[in-house]
Amino acid sequence: MKGKKFPEQPVVRTSHRHSGPVNVGPRVYWSVRQKFTPHEFGPQISLSGSMPEVLIVPEALAKMYAYICAAGSDEISWLGTVEDRGNKYIIKEIFLVEQTVNGVETEMTAEGMAELSEEFMARPDGETVWKETRFWGHFHPFSDAGPSAHDERQLHEFLNSGHEFFLRGICSANGIIQFTLYLINRGIIITDVPWSLNIEDNDELRQRTLAEVKEKVRKRIVETVRVMGGGHSAIGNPPYGRTCTRREVDNAIESFNQEGRNHGPSDDDQLEE
Numbered sequence: 001m002k003g004k005k006f007p008e009q010p011v012v013r014t015s016h017r018h019s020g021p022v023n024v025g026p027r028v029y030w031s032v033r034q035k036f037t038p039h040e041f042g043p044q045i046s047l048s049g050s051m052p053e054v055l056i057v058p059e060a061l062a063k064m065y066a067y068i069c070a071a072g073s074d075e076i077s078w079l080g081t082v083e084d085r086g087n088k089y090i091i092k093e094i095f096l097v098e099q100t101v102n103g104v105e106t107e108m109t110a111e112g113m114a115e116l117s118e119e120f121m122a123r124p125d126g127e128t129v130w131k132e133t134r135f136w137g138h139f140h141p142f143s144d145a146g147p148s149a150h151d152e153r154q155l156h157e158f159l160n161s162g163h164e165f166f167l168r169g170i171c172s173a174n175g176i177i178q179f180t181l182y183l184i185n186r187g188i189i190i191t192d193v194p195w196s197l198n199i200e201d202n203d204e205l206r207q208r209t210l211a212e213v214k215e216k217v218r219k220r221i222v223e224t225v226r227v228m229g230g231g232h233s234a235i236g237n238p239p240y241g242r243t244c245t246r247r248e249v250d251n252a253i254e255s256f257n258q259e260g261r262n263h264g265p266s267d268d269d270q271l272e273e
């Protein structure tokens with residue numbers, strides 16, 4: 001940098017001429033530093049976007065439910081893949097891992113985890129599935145969906161696995177699933193994240209269904225006629241002056257023909273198509 005000359009800064013001149021005296025308020029500004037003291041804080045965090053949301057693919061929810069039914073009065077845990085789509089975290093696939101359980105604890109074994117990784121590696125999409133395995137779920141048969149001290153300890157093993165986020169879900173016997181989302185990099189934990197089923201628009205299914213609908217579903221055409229006029233008539237039911245279906249009129253005419261013209265219609269009566 002020696003000897004290098006910076007370009008000269010333009011000089012900005014401002015006029016300080018005022019038409020009258022300037023009001024600068026009470027003269028405290030020069031002593032303000034020593035007057036600031038920490039107050040009683042109540043920090044609040046706001047989201048600049050919308051609240052994250054958990055979406056569960058129906059098959060994944062059905063599998064979780066099936067595991068719970070099979071577990072009976074014991075805890076049971078599972079892992080799952082989560083796709084991060086902005087603010088939506090989609091649980092797609094659920095995996096059962098070898099584990100030890102009792103009524104208040106569940107612990108997946110190291111051997112079980114190794115087996116799962118082997119299973120993934122045998123799949124063509126194994127690497128993606130392994131990367132997306134960011135959901136740990138388990139069932140509490142005897143308590144609510146809040147985490148136990150044991151759950152909190154176990155969670156730290158998952159949190160240290162270098163993921164950007166991790167999702168924990170605890171199911172209780174009264175049908176509650178409480179999701180906790182850990183945005184690890186940002187140091188944010190969101191408890192009781194709202195969840196719903198992920199009903200996706202499935203193109204392939206839509207095309208297949210369209211062909212089936214075309215084959216099996218036909219439109220029913222209902223002919224309607226307006227029955228005009230008033231007074232007494234053999235086709236007095238349905239009433240005059242409203243739109244009737246062609247079938248109603250045909251029925252009325254047929255019943256009139258069968259019963260005979262006991263009360264013949266006046267000349268004003270007419271049937272309009």
Ligand SMILES: [Zn+2]
Binds near residue numbers: 138170
């Ligand atoms: Zn638990």
